[in-house]
Amino acid sequence: MEKTLEKSKGKFFEEIHFLRAFACIGVVLVHLSASYYNQHDQTYNWLTFALNQLGRFGTPTFALISGFLLFHQVKAKGFDFHRFLKSRFTKIVMPFVIWSIFYLLIKVFVLKATLPTGSDFIESVLTGASFYHLYFMVIVIQFYFIFPLLQSIRTKRSWMIALVFSLITSAFFINLSHFMSVKEGLGAILSNRVFIFTWIFYFIFGGFLAYYWRSITKLITSQTKLVLLVVAVYILAIYEYKVMGSIPSNRMTNLINIPLLSMAVIGLFPVIQNRRILYKPLKLIGTLSMGIYLVHPLVLLFLNQILPHTAWATRGLPIMYVVVMLLSIGIVQAIRKLSFVQYIIPVPRMQNK
Template sequence: MNNMNVLPRERLPELQLIRAFAIIGVLSVHSTSYAVSAMTDSKYFFIYNFMNIFMKHGTPTFIFLSSFVLFYNYYDRPMTKKLIGGFYKKRLLYIIIPYTLFSVFYFTLLHFLYYQGRPFGDTIESFVQKLLTGKAYTHLYFVFISIQFYVLFPLVLWLFKKVPKLVQWAIPIGLVIQWMFILMNKYYWQVPNKGSWAFSYIAYFMLGAFIGIYYPKLKAWLVISRANARSYRVVAWLMLWIAWGAAGFAHVSMYYNSRLYGTVYNSTLYELMWNAHTYLGTLVLLQFAILFYRAGVRSWTSAFERMGAVSFGIYLIHPFFLLLYRHFPLITGNSILIHLWYAGGFAAALGCSWIVVELTVRFIPGSWVIFGNIPKAKKPVKQADSPALPLSGS
């Protein structure tokens, strides 16, 4: 391949929809975390349990998508010091700086709420330890994992470019490494907070790498459309969605039985069901996003695209609004109002976070320091005046 004449790859706007679906998953899990323990006596407990477990695709999908985009954009480009330097500069500015800022914010918030009597030296030591392990607040582990993958990315990219045949084995390599880590940790290492380490998610990273590199070749298999429909592809699509649904149902059922009836399952089975459910789910969400984008419902598509664009900012700040919302619990015996209050937690986390991010990006210079590289919202274009977009897979 002549790297000096690499053609730019096709733009994939539907990927923003996947980010939107992923952040909805994150908010669903976080906003129902209290309800699944408080509503076990409710006849609607199965709904809370479903939203809390079935929607756990958020973090794995973000990791898969980040890897997909990186390898999709970088694989055909020559590896130079300038390219790698630019890559790390962007991650420093748009990921690590906001991560550090929000680590300070949440650590300070928790300090004044719960640890005001702690000695200054212990406070500083605790902050440094939490900053370096992604534990300043419960959700920041994801950014910490992402930083680990950013460190790993140039090495994996170099290896795949040096030995292209390795790309064909990216999926099994990722699964083997992840499950070796899971099993070795269970029986030997017992690393605390193993979910904060990249090896717990490396199968998703390698899946994203495989699809990102081979996307032009895999497109006919991934894009569900009449033009791509062949009997063998339709069978593959159906098998994927059925397997995902079955894994998701099993995953949800295990937690339902455990939470409601105290059923005990082997911890490895939890890992397996979560992995199968969310791993297949990344591919299902990719297909669904493309279908949704092709459907052409302009108002909905635009809203989800924008949600995807601001998803990193929403992710960073939404726990603050959940914390604030839960500070004023609803005291009532009316079950309908209780259900509405729990639903309101999701609405508050999404709505308030989205508004704050949009206002920050729009009116505060240098907003990238707070929420990363988020583009300002474009003015809506009338449908009649907008150019027709080529359909994916056509």
Template sequence: MSQSTPTRPDYFYIELLRAVAAIAVVIIHVLGPYRDLLDVIPAFDWLSAVSLNVASRWAVPIFIMITGALMLSDTRPFNLRYFLARRVSKVLIPFLIWSIFYAFLAGATLHGTELTYDFAPVWPLLENLPSKATWYHLGFYYYFIPLYLLIPFLTPWVQKLSDDQLRMLVLGWLTLTLLYLLRVKSAWMIDAVMYGGYLVLGYALIRLPIAQEYRTALVFAAGMALLSSVYGIWEQSNITGQYTTGRLTSYKTLNTAVVAATVFMLAYYYGSAVTGRWKTLVRFIGRYSLGLYLLHPVVLWPIRQLNFAPEPALLTIPLMAGIVTTLTLLLVWIMSRFKATAWLVPA
């Protein structure tokens, strides 16, 4: 990391990160059924799905890093009312409403063209909502929302750190992610630290941008992290006879952190290369990225119900992800046009 430099006034790279991260999340959820088809579909298709999964795991950490980059660098005096009304409620209220919606969606089952409904699975999901997600994509909020409690205390502390102290803090956290990957236990491996480290990493990457001579090395490290993760999953899965990841796809591991840092760096430095209509499209997706994250399982639901996993995976997964993303963005845009529903898909 180089010496401190002022935060860039152009935040397009943030919009770019939001857009690509939201799309990557859609890809992860589209390919879900493929992962359980080891020895059922051709090996290349299964490996393609696993590779796309590994190559997209940076998406969730990126959202945390964006929060850290924006909020930990904010030098304005802390305003509790603004923080609760404009920051926390923007995330918390839609999360609660959509959690209830998905709990009721869990009672629906699609058999071919026949739709049936059973209330039995709904009530346990609602009862456990305070501690357990009602739908697979909502688990993110159970460790993301508590991070907001750290921000008022973390912000003044990290801003007072010297550049070297900040580097050491990031290095210490990265060491923890390596130990976690290696299954070495530590009392520091709690969610507040393991996920909160991404807040600090995002802040550090804009306060201490990666010097040009180190960027290629970071990209190489990310490539090695991706390849080793795919190979590790392939080996473990063939040994167990089923999809097995160990901790290779965990957000708490060094391989994921390195890839996330690389994606953030690339957007920060080279996002300005996106121009014209592509830039307009990125801004649109970035603006509605939260809605895309929250609603895409609705569009994906029929596909998942039918266990639709066509081949070749390397082609069909991106194609289905593109269709799901497009339809979801259309739905989110329509909802954003009406006051009664716009608050459910905050921009």
């Protein structure tokens, strides 16, 4: 662990790549398992339902990572408003616009859906409804609007206040239906899954982790306890969906689960680092995670279009998962060769050897 801590003095946190990989694996698992949903019976089988629910740790973990990277950049370099706007517009806003248009065209020409017009078109894009996975980018963009204010959180006291306030805020908006009608009007807007305050705690916790990285990671010493922690969280998650049924990513228990799982994954990094069979593929997935996030629904749609119904037997799910990942990585690697890749996917451009 000490070796890992020394690396964190620089600008690059390799552990975050593996946290990204954890998040990416979960998101792809949610969407792949949805392909095994029985439309006739309106049910999953027990395994695909379990994987679908357990994969829902992925999206809030991505939110935590987004907060971590932004706050760490401010801590390391200070805050330059002009540079911030330019960077975020290039790396997130432009890819969001491009993929929103792309997936809308896919829905119209491949899925034969009706293209929304006028205000419906604007609402579809602004809420990330162009395709089922783009809502997360809307959440991140909203976070950018308030980040110029949040970046002023620097002291230990202000971080404690921000953590407590953001936790209360997220808990309130997750449970908004207990306080007001969420079917129409303002309640419907505030309860929409893309509304930033439902997710704000994850971004703030990511920033807290960035500011107090060394202090927090020094507390993460027992890898046996970390493994037991991960197992306990997943067992409780299984119990939760068994009792409550299907639960979205923005559930109350994730306000506890995500910080615990994130610190556990970070603490287990030295174990992964010493096992090349895990280290290399997870590092690749982590590096390309946002690209994989953007393209994997296209891969799933393609496979659903060309493969027979028998190919979607549950026993073949592990193989199908590998196929989806490999095809997604292949598409992202091809896009990385483009000189303007930064406008399409937020991953590093592939360097010519």
